[in-house]
Amino acid sequence: MTQKTTILTLPEEELVHPGNRACAGCGLSIIYRIGLKALGRDTILVVPPSCLTVLQGLYPIAATQLPCLNVTFASTAAAATGVLGALRAQGRKKTTVAAWAGDGGTSDIGIQALSGACERGENFIFICYDNEAYMNTGVQRSGTTPQGVITTTTPIRGKLQKKKEVPAIIAAHGIDYVATASAAYPLDLYDKIKKAKTISGPKYIHVHCPCPAGWGFDPRYTVKIGKLAVETGLYDLYEIEKGKFQLTGPSRKLDNKKRKPVSEYFKTQSRFKALSKKRIQEIQQSIDEKWERYQDQAG
């Protein structure tokens, strides 16, 4: 295994300018800053409407130093395909093409284009930052909003349906690299993007991304809450390389003894206030069962 990147070995050059337009404590601004370092300067970004469009700045000022194509909401992966087509036609084959979309732009309106691009085997990195709702338009439910969560379109009872498992859907396309990451572990994400850059074909990285404004917590707790999601075994960090699943980083070190109760995570955010005790118990049980399976597989 390659050396893990540390805060000491991380490139110093900043590709995202200070003073971008994201909210204070935004998980996305952490991973965007670190993620662009991993992608490097020879990269073309493709971005659909989302909080990222705003983070990147308002015309004529840009918050980032990489070329970026803003595209329509549903078209991210198809647009990345078009950039790749032009680069191939022009013989500019070294440039990395990275699509960077929210959970709505990935799992809902953008899933058709993403599925098409994965099936065609396009050589791109698709990064989905999952803040578990449509934040840019004011916190509406998305396909990846977890069950029970209060959003502006699930205002009383919380979302009734389950979270859509996007990494599993993308993995079902048989692509060579699918990974999950978290804004609370940006260096892990850095290494995963670096690895993705060495693999040809479609690469998909799904990043859990706490959002103080939409989740209802104080901006100073972004990292703590991101970590809790992992430490409770609710959100797992893993890679699926050529079909082989493996827990990574902090999730790999987690076991039934270390795992914290999921209620600790829920109580940190106001979006979970509609969850009943019974519901929390059920969720805890499903997490326990999932971890039994992991342990069986490992053992």
Added chain:
Amino acid sequence: MHIIESGNVAAATGVKLARTEVIAAYPITPQTPLTEKLSELVDSGKMKAEYIPVESEHSALAVCIAASSAGSRAFTATSANGLLYMSEQIHWAAGARLPIVMCVVNRGIGAPWTVWNDHQDAISQRDAGWIQLYACDHQQIIDTVIQAFHIAETVRIPVMVCYDGYLLSHTYMPFEIPEQDAVDAFLPKFSPSYFLDPKNPANLNTVTLPDIRPDVRGNMAPGYMEIRNNLHTDMRKTISVVEEMDRKYQKTVGRGGNPLIEKYRCEDADFIAVCLGSLSYQLRDVVDTLRGEGIKTGVAGIRLYRPFPDKTVAAEFVNAKGLIVFEKALSYGNQGALYSDIKSALYRNDNRPFVHNYILGLGGREIKTPDLLHAFRISCTDFRKIGDDPQWIGLKL
């Protein structure tokens, strides 16, 4: 070289001769054979291009938008519901000022389903900021496709080359294929002044505010309104660019002469039929018959529909007593779109001819020459009978 082939093959051949670099398309009748031909040309190695078999029309135009933004010449084609499925991207491509060329193989729109020809698809997109050119035969299809790239890249505005589904797309006619050398002499390499480039990074299609804003150096940058005004101003300039490209094409390839409007026996005509697409050739027979009856008629096919050559229309038809607009589309609840455009173009003249509007051929309803003759004759002889409401030709119930 002369060949006998379909209109779709004429279009595909134009795309090849234009050295298109990126093609993305999704099949829909009657465009499908064009897509198939292009994939065959690329797959066999006869054409050096990237052919991307996307999963939808929305993605087809997304690929073209991105490829064009990255500095490559891009092409797509569609019909009817495919065009509507692209609608968001159609507006996006124009706003982003990307010189994409798209063939619209005209077909009626569902519901109910129809695969046959009318013009409602392209007409429904006329306000999106694309240039629209209509071809009347196979020769015009291939020539217009080649010219379209040059026009688009000169003004940085995308172009739709519209031609009638089945009537042109699937019929076989002789046409001449220009020599590659001649096309190369006509059409320069696509070299945009800016494109997606890590060495010269830019954030394209960023969020704008209602007002203008200074950049980091303090220089005022345009706001949404200025950007849109530029598009309109450049659209208006496109009329003369289309004429210029026609002259250049005549010089290098040797064909052309009707860049804006193609007229037949209009010089001394009292009554002129006006329409889009291949219908204008069918109307030539009607004109000849009426001339035989002593009625001085002519027919004008509008080649450039957007930007609308309104001043040319006003000048060309200044001496006509009547204009009769035959249309395969309409703005429901009002009248034919071309009819409204013609009337507003004539408004600047002191002496205005009467203008009639006939709606016909929707969903491929057969357009019978005797019906055209009958309508045209009534318009010329009994013109007060017909008011401003569109008259429908060919209704059976």
